[in-house]
Each structure stands twice: as C-alpha cells, then as structure tokens.
Amino acid sequence: MKTSARLERLPPYLFAELERKIAEKRSAGVDVISLGIGDPDTPTPDVVLDALARAARDPATHRYPSNRGRPELREAVARFYERRFGVALDPAEEIVPALGAKECIFNLNLAFLDAGSVALAADPGYPVYTGGPLLAGGEVELMPLRAELGFAPDLVAIPAEARERARLMYLNYPNNPTGAVAPAGLFEQAVEFGRAHDVLIVHDASYTETTFDGYVAPSFLEAAGAKEVGVEVFSLSKGYNMTGWRTAAIVGNPEAIEAYWRLKTNIDSGMPEALQLAAAAALEEGDEAPRRMSEIYARRRDLVVGALREIGVEVTPPRGSIYVWAPVPEGHDSASYCELVLEESGVVVSPGSSYGRSGEGFFRISLTLPDERLVEAMERMRSSLASG
Numbered sequence: 001m002k003t004s005a006r007l008e009r010l011p012p013y014l015f016a017e018l019e020r021k022i023a024e025k026r027s028a029g030v031d032v033i034s035l036g037i038g039d040p041d042t043p044t045p046d047v048v049l050d051a052l053a054r055a056a057r058d059p060a061t062h063r064y065p066s067n068r069g070r071p072e073l074r075e076a077v078a079r080f081y082e083r084r085f086g087v088a089l090d091p092a093e094e095i096v097p098a099l100g101a102k103e104c105i106f107n108l109n110l111a112f113l114d115a116g117s118v119a120l121a122a123d124p125g126y127p128v129y130t131g132g133p134l135l136a137g138g139e140v141e142l143m144p145l146r147a148e149l150g151f152a153p154d155l156v157a158i159p160a161e162a163r164e165r166a167r168l169m170y171l172n173y174p175n176n177p178t179g180a181v182a183p184a185g186l187f188e189q190a191v192e193f194g195r196a197h198d199v200l201i202v203h204d205a206s207y208t209e210t211t212f213d214g215y216v217a218p219s220f221l222e223a224a225g226a227k228e229v230g231v232e233v234f235s236l237s238k239g240y241n242m243t244g245w246r247t248a249a250i251v252g253n254p255e256a257i258e259a260y261w262r263l264k265t266n267i268d269s270g271m272p273e274a275l276q277l278a279a280a281a282a283l284e285e286g287d288e289a290p291r292r293m294s295e296i297y298a299r300r301r302d303l304v305v306g307a308l309r310e311i312g313v314e315v316t317p318p319r320g321s322i323y324v325w326a327p328v329p330e331g332h333d334s335a336s337y338c339e340l341v342l343e344e345s346g347v348v349v350s351p352g353s354s355y356g357r358s359g360e361g362f363f364r365i366s367l368t369l370p371d372e373r374l375v376e377a378m379e380r381m382r383s384s385l386a387s388g
C-alpha cells in the first residue's frame with residue numbers, strides 16, 4: 001500500500017514513545033494519571049444540553065446543514081462578540097461556523113497555501129499550525145515565542161525571504177502551551193505586518209474565556225484594522241466544556257471567510273444543525289459557564305504551581321489557558337524528563353518539545369482533572385522526584 005508523499009511530510013509523532021510507555025504501564029496495572037491532554041473533565045452546561053435535546057427532536061435539524069450556518073448561530077456569535085469584546089460583526093458575511101478550531105485552522109492552510117508559500121507559526125504552538133501547512137503542500141517558518149517579550153514572537157526577526165512568501169500567520173492568546181496572555185501591542189504589530197506583507201493573520205481564540213486573577217482576554221479583532229487583515233477562530237471547546245461537540249466559528253475578514261467557506265463546500269457538509277442551536281444557546285445564555293470553569297482552573301493552577309515550587313520547579317502562574325508550563329530540571333531534556341516522571345510516579349506530563357523546538361526544556365501540565373486526582377498526581381511527583 002502506498003501512502004501519499006503529503007503524509008510523509010509530517011514530522012515524527014513525538015508522543016509515540018510516551019504513549020507506548022503509558023500503555024505498557026497500564027497493562028502492568030499501574031494507575032497512570034494523565035495530565036497530558038487539555039480536555040475539560042466537567043460536563044457541558046445544562047443550558048447547552050437542553051437546547052441540544054430540544055433541537056435534536058425537531059426534524060427540521062435532521063437534514064444536511066449548510067456551511068454558511070443557521071442564522072440563529074451566526075447572530076448569536078455576532079451578539080456575543082459585541083457584548084464580550086465590543087467587536088461588531090456582520091452575521092451574513094463575517095461569521096461562518098467551523099467543526100472545531102482544529103478543522104478550521106487545518107482548512108485555512110488548504111485555502112491559502114500553495115507549494116512554495118509559507119505559514120508563519122508560533123513556536124511552541126498548537127501542532128496543527130505546523131502540520132497543517134505541510135499537509136497542504138506549503139512550508140512553515142517557525143516564529144519562536146520569546147519569554148522576554150511575554151511569549152510574543154519577534155515579528156521584526158522574521159527572515160525577509162519567509163516574509164515575502166508568507167500568506168498566513170498563526171497567533172494564539174491565551175496561549176497553548178505557555179499559558180501566556182496577549183502581550184501589549186502584539187495584535188497591533190500583527191495588523192501592521194499583515195498589511196505590509198499581505199499576510200492573513202489568524203488568531204486562534206481557543207482560550208479567551210478561560211482566564212484568572214481578574215484578567216479579561218481581548219479578541220484580536222479589537223485591534224484597529226484587524227478585520228482588514230485577519231480572522232479569529234473562536235472555539236467553544238474549552239470555555240464551555242464542549243470539546244466533544246466540535247463547535248467553533250471563524251469571524252472577521254469577509255474575503256478570507258468566503259475562501260474558507262468555498263473550500264468547505266467541497267469537503268464537508270457543515271455543523272449538524274442541532275449542534276448549531278446548542279452552540280447558539282451557549283453563546284446567548286451560557287456566560288456563567290466559562291466564569292465558573294475559570295474559578296475551578298485557577299484553584300487547580302494554584303495547587304499545581306505550589307506543588308511544583310515545593311519540588312524546586314520555579315514556574316510563572318499563568319493568567320489564562322488550562323495549562324501550566326514549567327522548565328524541566330537541570331540534567332534533562334523535555335522527553336527524558338517526561339519519561340522519568342512517568343517511570344517514577346505514573347504521571348503523564350507533555351514534553352515541551354512536542355509543541356516545537358522552542359518548547360525544548362519545558363513540560364506542560366493540563367489542569368483538566370478533578371482536584372483529587374491532580375492533588376494525587378502532584379503528591380506522587382513530589383515524593384518520587386523531590387530528590388531531582
């Protein structure tokens with residue numbers, strides 16, 4: 001059987017060895033605790049489930065949806081953006097539903113890249129920013145996130161040659177995996193960059209609703225001129241505990257959204273309509289859910305940061321996202337440390353290097369586990385690793 005050259009372009013899957021070890025441990029009877037994946041552990045809010053149940057019983061939702069989306073959802077997104085960010089969106093042309101941010105980000109690569117063109121991707125970053133362009137036949141230029149710039153990329157440092165060939169730039173704040181929030185002025189700089197080099201800025205807003213300590217995350221579209229050069233991908237997955245429902249929307253620049261829509265009409269048939277109505281209910285009536293979840297994650301963050309400090313791992317408490325990003329102790333690289341943690345304590349943490357080469361030297365802990373399990377995981381790490 002011959003697979004495509006396209007598939008061969010993907011980098012080796014860094015979790016493969018870790019996954020093999022997890023399976024081995026589990027089959028040996030070890031109670032492995034995984035802090036590896038960011039998948040909310042508490043249920044989808046009732047207001048969403050009730051809307052879904054009602055909508056599922058209406059046969060009008062049983063037929064093919066349209067990729068434009070139902071007006072109820074597009075209008076709910078517009079009202080949410082106005083209320084939450086003060087951003088005005090035209091539901092007819094500036095909003096299209098997506099089957100999760102992942103689908104949307106991947107397909108933007110197909111819509112905008114050709115052989116020889118480049119996507120500028122935050123490093124470390126969500127792996128689809130780098131895998132997507134390769135599968136689409138394009139190239140990737142990594143933009144290292146610089147701790148001294150608040151985990152912003154240095155846009156001036158992007159090589160001229162990559163700048164010329166770039167068509168897309170991926171940014172994401174609050175950030176996975178670093179937990180950083182949008183550094184002051186970055187969105188404005190990105191707008192300038194997009195204008196100067198004709199690059200579509202794609203802001204991945206997967207974590208804007210999950211923030212702590214009174215911090216309120218902005219939308220990229222709040223930056224002056226952002227809609228001329230950019231789009232935002234807003235996901236309900238994390239903020240509303242809806243990872244399983246695959247609900248997101250792309251909003252912003254109408255030409256870019258039209259290109260995405262045109263591509264999608266050839267690929268899938270849109271978000272099931274009952275889910276569209278459930279997503280609309282989340283945005284119209286579910287404001288309480290992300291607020292409640294943020295309180296829970298803030299408490300877990302404090303627990304994890306405190307425990308890490310006790311074993312000598314110094315971390316900056318994140319103000320957003322559902323992750324703690326921590327340096328690996330001296331004498332280890334990301335992969336060897338994560339293997340050691342698994343070996344010694346039966347706890348899975350993610351190697352920073354799996355998010356890009358600038359993630360080397362770090363590991364990521366996800367906060368999406370009940371408090372008791374998180375306490376146990378940290379206790380196990382403390383007792384088995386305190387000696388370094």
Ligand SMILES: Cc1ncc(COP(=O)(O)O)c(C=O)c1O
Nearest residue numbers: 100101102126176206235237248
């Ligand atoms: C930065 C980022 N973008 C996108 C996604 C995927 O979101 P969705 O569930 O909407 O596809 C994730 C999931 O972990 C993520 O961390």
